[in-house]
Amino acid sequence: MSHGGRPLLVGLAYLAPSLILFAAFVFIPLGRTFYLSFFNTRSTGAPTSFAGLDNYLELLTSEAFRTGIVATVLFTLYTVPLGIALGLVLAVLLDAPLRAIGVFRTIMSSTIAVSAAVGSLIWLLLFNPSLGLLNHMLSLVGIAGPQWLIQPQTAILAVSVTTIWLTLGTNVIVLLAGLQGVPQEIYEAARLDGARGLRMFTRITVPMVSPSLFFLLVVDTIAVLQAFTQIHVMTRGGPVDTTRVLVYSIYLDAFQNFQFGFASAQAVILFVIVLALTVIQFRVVERRVHYQ
């Protein structure tokens, strides 16, 4: 009964459906990508000659790669913390047992129903420097809006805002579900102890939803590091490559320039980065998560 083997079999039995699908549609393709990264390839993707580490070396020494890393880091830093924080604020607002709160909950999570392509199109319209509503409304209060998608400094911000809006729905739903899992007794007990407002928020609410916060941290970071559509629709990696994040660079090399070996090397590097980041998050942050 306590053989190491039996529990493993049981565990694998539960994991089997997922593992089979992952093997077929994720791990094996990943293997192929890893393999291709060591080759030069023709336009059709067929390997022509062994390149060893050439693709990797060329990447790591190229300025375009460095720019890509910077863009990726900035994009992630601008998007993830703010997106989660906003989600939490909204979720707290929505946790109140008010009448018709369901309507507000639906509205604030509605961005999840919008695909990245669609959302990017709408925000592209909003960010248009002269014809977009955003700058027009800013001008009404006397602020001259920047040329959002044209200036290097603001383009990444614009894409960030779009991504925050797109992920707001997910963040709100997950955090709301988390908040609603918190038993009322805990709040009552804290209130009896004299906790109010901000103190209640930081001492009780945040720790109680920390599993959800952690979840969103991991998932949103991974998602942002893979965010492609917004950039494709709004900036195409520009201006001057300031939004040319790694995943977009891979797209260009794989599907526009048809350099599959090179693109595969980038994909492997991106994968390693994301993996490392996630491991760090688990090691460092999960410690502070409070599971009941």
Added chain:
Amino acid sequence: MRHLPNYVVLVIVALLVAFPLLLALSYSLMSESEIATFPPPVLPQAPSLDNYATVFSTIPIGRYLLNSFVVAGAVVAGQIVTASLAAYAFSFLTYPGRTLLFFAFLSTLMIPWEATIIPNYITIRSIGWLDTYQGLAVPFMATAFGTFLLRQGFLQIPKELHDAARIDGASSFRFFRSIVVPLSRPALATVAIYAFLSTYNQYFWPLLITNQPLMRTTQVGIAQLRFEETLRWGLVMAGVVMVAAPTLALLIVGQRQLIRGLTSGAVKG
């Protein structure tokens, strides 16, 4: 009345969040000529449904919606099953290599889509699943996101319940089926909603593996409204509204499920 300030804040925030979608709705009712003016318009002067009529005559939107629903529904069913089983294995079962396997799961989220899409196309093609619902759905029936989400939820279920069930002689699976799953309704609903919407919103995969107009899905349809030489905002926004409307409707229903799951005392005793 006491809650008026709450409502005011809620309304303001709701307007801000919904603004882009409301704008899409507004533009869908305008003519191209009206949209191309400066300063940019907000509300239509003479709202008309012309753009919607054009969408119907340009693409078989009804069929696309049906396809998207069928495929998304299949993926939801698949993900609920695979993710809850897997999440159980990552929360209540212990066995060697559990952490490693969990990371293997998470790693599937980290793989750039470009790395998998072409080999998957070749696989699907070689088993004859091009232009089929299975081809559209099966590759996505496992989910690390959903597994992770459910695992977080399952970890919140008190160990005492598990111990009690074991003492009662209930098998692992029975515990899973009769206790864990019912207690996790909000999380399951969340996984379902997320699975549905992300499948519904796919573009590149459906484009790649479908050729038949009758098998295509909504996002490909919207792309067909974006013309190579000109952009007709009104038309595109009409398509956007038509495609987003059913999912918004679903969200309304889903919201109620979440609440219902709670008020029946399902989560915490």
Added chain:
Amino acid sequence: MVVLVAAACGGGGPVGAGPSDLSAQAPGKDVKPAAKITWWHAMSGVNNDAVNRIVDGFNKSQTNIKVEAIFQGNYDDLLAKLNTAIASNSAPALVQVYDIGQAYMRDGGQIVPMQAFIDRDKFDTKDFEPAVLNYYKFQDKLQSMPFNSSSAILYYNKDAFKEAGLDPEKPPATFTEVADAAKKLTKKDAGGQVSRYGFGPSIYGWLFEQLLATSGAPYADKGNGRDDRATKVLWNSDAAKKILSWWKAGVDGGYFYNPGIDNDGAANAFNAQKTAMYIESTARLRGHINTVAGKFQIGTGLYPRPDDKPKDGGNIIGGASLYIMKSRPADEQQAAWEFVKYVLSPAVQAQWQSDTGYYPIVKAAYNEGPSKEWASKYPQFLTAVNEIRDSPQNRATNGAVLGVMPQARQRTQKMIEVVLLGQATVDAAADAAVNDINAQIDKYNKANP
């Protein structure tokens, strides 16, 4: 001569350029065409309707061949899908690929050049628009059949011209004329903000290619990549630098509007009268007229060129063309050719022009009813027609052929951005861009022997 060049460069790819008659590459004349073939295209909206109209017409006109047209996304997505299909041996018989995909299609060895069919059947191409044909030739052999062709012109707001005291019937034609007109057309509102710019070109690689062409300057070496595979690009020529300086001066001077890479935004700005002039494809003409709906009068003029109006300068054709895929069996290739011939018939060409606004490929089409109707409805289109007809045919105006054309186009856009943002001087930006792309060309040539 051609054979020697090909041999010296290690062969011109699997297609080869040896014999002067390519008939051998086409299926035999007596091969019975297949009963059904597939055609992948990127035409959406009204253009999709126009495509279906052609296909229905063909299918109804005979009972031997049925063509099925399938929309496969925009040009980029279609090419990505095609590439995937080729890798898994599921390509269609006929496919529409955009202009800059030429080199990729040819170098990949996946096509049956149209010249093969033309030589085999002694098909008469005398009536074809030379400019349109020349774009799709490599070493003077036609690789694909032009399908939707457009070019670039100057769009201007006649009402704004009148308002600024300019002659609405005489649009500016040279760089300096455009700059001068733009200065006069720019106006500010009460608060000092610019309410209308004189000229608002988007940062679009194709527009830069056209400016080089009207300057009579080549984009790349080796006859713009048409005499042989290019080895480097020539964006640091004097002509190129003149273009960049002119553009920069305009933006810095506040009379050129910079919409960035957003082509639709630039078009929108023109429609909304935020700009009084801009440059873009002829294919946008009808869209503009419909959207503007009489709010102001739209004029079309020649594409801007250097002040000295170089005699070699002219415009390049853009758009997309049709390729017959070699991986399909001979009977399908035959069927595809039959369909292509149908598409080239004057009546079909005229209807296509009327439905979409693209140029007819055959001159006889202009005599057909729908074409005449079009001309009377959109007289502005005449400028475009004449512009192409009057363009001298040389390597510069034939347009560049590069295996890395999509990257090159993106890199020119980055080069222009850098210049307009003031991040580097014209010289530095041009040199940097040239070096980048030359390295890419090297890589491409090595990877695709």
